[in-house]
Amino acid sequence: MRNKRLFICFVVAILAFIVVPFCVNAEDKTIKIGALYPMTGRAGLYGKDSVAAAEMAIDEINSKGGVAGYKIDITFTDSKVKPAYAVRVAKRYITEDKVNFLFGVVSSGVGLAVTEISNQYKTIFVGTDHASTRLTVDNFQPYYFRVSNNTFQSMTAGALYLKELAETKPWKKIAFIGPDYAYGHSQWDEIRYNLDRYGVEYEVVGEYWPKIYAPDYTSYITSILKDKPDVLISGFWGGDTVAFIKQAQAYGLFKKTLYFHPDAGGNYELMSAMGAELPDGLVLGARHYNNWPETDRNRNFVQEFQKRTGRFPTYAAQGAYAGIYAIANAVKAVGNPDDTEALVKALEGLKISLPEDPEGFTSYIRPETHQITQVMAIGTTMANGDFPPAKKMLGNWKIYKAEDLVPPVEYLEEKRKK
């Protein structure tokens, strides 16, 4: 009896596997998206948050009947943070699954590889997270679009912050520490470019390049202490920030030097990991904040995400959410997801209202670079228990206008000449 029941279950399960794909195929009006996100290791956190937020956006859109008569259908694959592997998956998405859009990617290394495939097969690639400016400047190609800020934007905001700071609290000596790969190096180049552009005077007293994910920074910290910089510019990514701050704290580094980390320092996962241990007065920035802007849109986004997953989102979530809406808006304008050239036109200059937009501003995609253009804020750590397990959040915000942060045309020309 028992075996029989088991057998029936088995048959039903097999039938389900055979029949369900046909059902999906039968419904042919879908927008197919092939997404690549890391699911393992450290970057898995950003991958998981991106997946949850993309699904949240898709549920919102599909529950209202989809867009232009199409439902959104997304497939997620682990990028394994390996460019060569991601390229194979992207090709499979295009040639076998016939996706309309490539989507996602956390690592700039993977992004730079996938953008080549997107160009080769003329399939639009919507980047939601990776921040290297090269994708929209040096290696720009017409089928690539990015819906989160790049390092140039955050470094320009950073340079403007330092410029203002000099008026109230004079500083001169700076040092830099960041991971020894494209992401770290472009931050250092871009902040100096922008400090020069705005005529800020500074003296570099140290430059440090630990490996990404290096567990130990003590020797770097004691060496930075010897350099005595007024401002330490940091370009760490992921959990490296947590390790660095914990190790530097005991040496009293933050009492002597301003810790300034405008691209990824303000990520929520730093606050949630460190709780009450996070020092006050660090100046940090991120691509999305759970407590700024204080609009209903942002509050709803953060609450909805928390309801779905039981945790507050990291910055990556908003990028994935924005990406789905950018695709939906473009398809709505064109009327179908198959006319790639018309979709490119629609995405160029697309205006899109996002959780990240403060009152009175709408994000838009800049036609010259296919890069989203957004207002940026930089804040200072202070006590705030509204987003547990974090006990500190950013506050005392300084806001920078979107138009001021984009790379100037001569910068684009110079970089693209190469």
Next chain:
Amino acid sequence: MDFSFFITQTISGLTMATLLFLVASGLTLIFGVGNVFNFAHGSFYMVGAYFGYQLVSIWELNFWVALILAGLGAGVVGMLAESLFLRRIYGRVNEGGFQILLTYCFILIIDDLVKLVWGTEYKSLPRPKGFSGALNFGDIYLPSYNLVIIAVGLIVVVASWWILTRTRPGKIARAAAVDREMVDTLGVNVPLTMTLVFGIATALGGMAGALAAPLRTVTPGAGVEVIIDSLIVVVLGGMGNFWGAWLGALLIGEVNAFAVAFLPKWASLFSFLVMVIVLIFKPEGLFSPRQVRKV
């Protein structure tokens, strides 16, 4: 270079060296006694860190108790892994290949288990009470927790020396390293010895993880990040040599500390450079494994 900076930098190199040694010691022990290259040793380090997090931040246990329990916990996981899986491939033809495959599987499985239990968010441990500050002599800053780490490392070195050379189980372990069959013939339960050695080695790794957790990020994938440097240390010291691992760790830690201070742009190159130079002139590592086993 002024003297106070020299001291500060030496101590920071020593902190790094000690944590490196604590991970590498287990790795080299398993290799020396069991002839197993445990690719997943870093994962036991990670498991220890997560146990520490669970015990201290969630169950609010005393840090020092948690440190011991986290080590023991990782040791138990290690013994399970050895007795349920690893034991089955001892003595096979091409055992080395199977070892790498199997222990690599451990990495993937443990990483996923950790994600299931604790999620992907970064975790961290506060420093224990009374050890969050630094001792201060003029220009010299010595964070007290870093000194604790160095002290724990010294205790482990001395205790291991005593166990391996002065006690019966230690002597059996060393004998088993040289000739497993002979020790078996003499009536010693070799499989049990192997399991225990594996347990001790993974416990060392787990304790290193819990000890490092207040200074590092507790995250999935943390194990893979420490295994490369530990491997350098083990190879430097002579595969399977306990004291070699200690010396190797000190060498890497200090070379790195001063490379960072004087040639920061090339700092990460130096640990590999040291390895290359040692391997050119002494391919068997600083201490030849055979010689020391005969002590």
